[in-house]
Amino acid sequence: MEKYAVVIGAILVFIVGILNVFILIKHNRKSTFVNYITQERIRYLIELRAKISDFCTLMQEENYCNQESNKLKNGIFLLLNPEYEDWDYYIMEQIKRIINTKDVDERILHIDKLILKSQFLFKLEWDGIQHEAINGNLNNKKKIELSQLNLDKYSKHDGKNK
Numbered sequence: 001m002e003k004y005a006v007v008i009g010a011i012l013v014f015i016v017g018i019l020n021v022f023i024l025i026k027h028n029r030k031s032t033f034v035n036y037i038t039q040e041r042i043r044y045l046i047e048l049r050a051k052i053s054d055f056c057t058l059m060q061e062e063n064y065c066n067q068e069s070n071k072l073k074n075g076i077f078l079l080l081n082p083e084y085e086d087w088d089y090y091i092m093e094q095i096k097r098i099i100n101t102k103d104v105d106e107r108i109l110h111i112d113k114l115i116l117k118s119q120f121l122f123k124l125e126w127d128g129i130q131h132e133a134i135n136g137n138l139n140n141k142k143k144i145e146l147s148q149l150n151l152d153k154y155s156k157h158d159g160k161n162k
Contacts, residue, residue: 034132041129045122048079052118055095056111062104069099086147087121120154 055072058064073095080088094114101107127146128138138146
């Protein structure tokens with residue numbers, strides 16, 4: 001009888017050990033995926049910030065180079081999603097306004113708005129990165145909540161600057 005108990009105990013320990021290995025592998029894959037996505041989003045923010053900064057600097061010049069402005073505009077547009085009327089769309093529209101504005105002083109006002117919108121987009125993305133790092137993937141409800149929160153903050157801030 002004792003032999004059976006020892007054998008059954010050993011089999012149970014073996015099964016539990018195998019299950020732990022599978023659970024650990026699954027958890028590690030999820031963690032690796034979340035870490036990869038987080039790193040890529042940070043790279044995306046750095047690249048977008050640099051392109052918008054370069055674009056704004058160039059467009060403040062009275063006689064800017066159209067070829068260079070188009071290159072920067074296209075680089076920015078390729079990093080943004082035109083599908084929805086959200087932050088990305090508003091930034092693309094602001095860039096179009098800047099390019100179509102010939103008066104330097106008026107163009108600088110549009111540049112200031114682009115910078116402000118971009119700051120709130122970056123804040124939104126950073127909040128999303130932090131949430132994902134702590135809790136894993138953002139669900140749609142949380143994405144909408146973060147976006148609305150930053151949109152409200154932007155609206156309040158933009159209203160003060162008018």
